[in-house]
Amino acid sequence: MARDAREFAxxxxxxxxxxxTPDQCVxxxxxxxxxxxxxxxxxRLNSVRPNERVEYFVKILRDRSA
Structure with missing residues (x-):
């Protein structure tokens, strides 16, 4: 499947x-x-130092400027 060139993770x-607030936590x-x-x-980051208060995750963003 081709990936949209205007997307990044x-x-x-x-x-x-x-x-x-959520903004203060991210x-x-x-x-x-x-x-x-x-x-x-x-x-990798989640496995380096497991911590119940910290979680690393991925968000896909799209460039909407075009």
Whole structure:
């Protein structure tokens, strides 16, 4: 399947903080042109230091400027 050239994957860190807003809990870690690379990086980060308050995940973003 061909991938849309205007898509990219970002690895996001979510850290749970009591009383924090979602914006305060989320941080962009890296971006990747290949979603498989992003999946691998998120899996690696989740396995390095398992922590119930921190989770790394992948979000696919699309460029809507065109």
């Amino acid at each position: 970002v690895v996001v860190r979510y850290t749970h903080h009591d009383g924090a 941080a962009l870690m890296s971006w990747h042109e290949d979603p498989a690379d992003a999946d691998g990086e998120a899996a």
